[in-house]
Amino acid sequence: MNRYWEIEDPEVIDTGVNILRLFPKAGKLQVSQPNWVDKDGTEKVGKTVTLDLQALYETIESDKPVEFGKVIETLFRLL
Numbered sequence: 001m002n003r004y005w006e007i008e009d010p011e012v013i014d015t016g017v018n019i020l021r022l023f024p025k026a027g028k029l030q031v032s033q034p035n036w037v038d039k040d041g042t043e044k045v046g047k048t049v050t051l052d053l054q055a056l057y058e059t060i061e062s063d064k065p066v067e068f069g070k071v072i073e074t075l076f077r078l079l
Contacts, residue, residue, distance in 0.1 A: 002026070004023050004025070004026035004028060005021075005023065005030075008023050008024075008025050008026055010022055010023045010030070011024070014034075016034070017034070018031055018032060018033065018034070019031075019032040019033075019034065019035065019045075019046065020032075027052065027053045027054040028050050028051065028052060028053065029050070029051045029053055030048050030049070030050045030051075031048065031049050031051070032045055032046045032047065032048040032049075033046030033047045033048075034046050
């Protein structure tokens with residue numbers, strides 16, 4: 001199993017609402033809810049989803065009918 005998050009330091013952007021972590025070598029982008037502190041005082045990472053950027057790129061470049069702009073518009077409408 002590739003544990004890229006243990007061997008690569010990500011570029012991190014904390015918007016205050018989400019935390020974005022880009023792992024350029026692994027080609028992964030993580031989007032997380034803010035970190036939180038458990039009852040023992042340990043900081044934990046918020047719920048996270050990971051995008052495989054290579055797979056996304058290959059889908060966009062393929063003959064599959066994916067309109068990336070519509071995906072982004074849909075995501076922002078949900079906010």
